[in-house]
Amino acid sequence: MTGTLLTGARVFTGTRTIDADLLIQGERLAAVLPPGSTAPAGVAVRHLSSDMLLAPGFIDTQVNGGGGVLFNDTPTREAALAIARAHRRFGTTALLPTFITDRVEGMQAAAMAAASASGVIGSGVIGVHLEGPFLTPERRGVHNLDHVRPASEGDLDFLEGLPDRFGAHDARVLLSLAPDRVAAAEIARLVAAGVIVAGAHSAASFAQTMAAVDAGLTGFTHLFNAMPPLANREPGIAGAALAARDTVCGIIADGVHVHPAMLRLALAAKGPGGLMLVTDAMPPTGTDATSFQLYGQTIHRRDGRLVTDDGTLAGADIDMAQAVRNAIRLMGVDVEEALRMASLYPARFLHLEHRLGRLQAGWQADIVLLDSDLTVTGTWVAGQWRDAAD
Known part of the structure; x- marks a missing residue:
């Protein structure tokens, strides 16, 4: 038997924190064992400090770039892999490379590139x-107005075909759209094909948004941002996001995009499982760059x-480890809930909770090792270790 036994650290399983050892074999977590278990023959033992915490790897559903790479600029398999590598040092073991509004051929290339990258084990x-x-x-x-448009029949046909391409690797397609620009019947058509639909960048009314929810929309992208403010007579898309119980809202917890009071309001409205952390990260993540180019204009990195x-x-200028601490x-959430917002809840939103978001026997061995102040020490992705310093 080969593999690695992780011993000495505490373990957050995705639901609770326990004293346990973890046995990794191949790409999977083979067993959650009592602390101090004897390693099976042929299994390497890795002793960890008692003030460390093993937790499910972070899952980020909104990642535009990282490591100096912008997916819109280079919608290739190599770019998707490079972005994932850049975010891994911050505890993100699974992510969706995100392609924002651009030319149709770029969008299609990005989808094909991500489909290819998702087939790489441990990517x-x-x-x-x-x-x-x-x-x-x-x-x-900041989306380019020249490329903002209604969905054509060709767009819908292309999007309907994507889930089958990604499904071969148990990967997902997430589409953010405005419920006032895409008809509920079209949303239902996409959802029936397997596309996960979220509301975003929209002036939709409360009624329009709830009609989209009824049609199968299950999420909201960077809640409160690019949405009209809440109003007493017209709650709008933000109000619908808070009111729709069976939806999940992505939230940027950087203290810039959303005021802390509104973060707490959203948490109170949605309850456990209703908010998931996202970064909306750009190329500077993992670099010391002070600017980058987007649509031919300079984007400045300053003051967070x-x-x-x-x-x-x-x-946003934030990584997932920062988002958890924030x-x-x-x-005001506890450590366990913050970790769920970064792992279990996005796994559920993406319908991947059968293999991600928990430390459980049979699940993929995607694990983050955290020190006492929740700084990432390293990660395992599909059972493969990488030090955060690398």
Whole structure:
């Protein structure tokens, strides 16, 4: 028998924190054992400090770039893999490379590239997120107006065919759209094909959004951002996101995109399982870059923000480990709930909870090793170790 026995650290299983040892064999977590278990013959033993914590690897559903790479600029298999490598040092063991509004040929290339990358064992790529181009123009944020458009029959045909391509690798297709720009019948058509649909960049009314939820929309992308503010007579898409119980809202917990009071309000409204942490990360993540190019304009990295010359936010300057620590500090959740928001809840949202989001026998060995202040020491992806310093 070969494999690795992890011993000495505490273990957060995805539901609770216990004293246990973990046995990794191949790509899977073979067993959760009592602490101090004897290693089977041929199994290497890795002794960990008692102040460390083993937890399910983080899952990020919105990652535009990292390590100096922007998926929109290079919608290739190699770019998707490079972005995943850059985020792994921050505890993200699975992610969706995200392609924002752009030319149709770029969107199609990005989807095919992510499908290919998701077939690489241990890549960390578990699908693709297409954010746009079917958005409300006045709520597009930094998205290029030249490419914001309604969904054509050709678009719908292409999107309907994607889940089968990704399904071969048990990967997912997430589409963010504006419910006031895509009809409920079209949303139902995409959902029936296996596309996961989220609401975003929209001025949809409460009624329009709830009709989209009834049609199968199950998520909301970067809640409160690129949405009209809540109002007493027209709650709008943000109000619908808070009210729709069987939906999950992605939230950027950087203290910039959403005020801490609104973070706590969203948590109170949605309850456990209703919010998942996302980064909306851009190329500077994992680098010391102070700027990058998006749509031919310079995006500046300053004071914890990524902004255009006129101050428009263009993604976020945060990683998932920071998001977990911020959820504790800004939202008042405990460590276990913050970790669920980064792993179990996104796994459920993506219908991948049968293999990700928990430390459980038979699940993929995607694990993050955290020190006492929740700094990432390293990760295992499909059973393969990588030190965070590498």
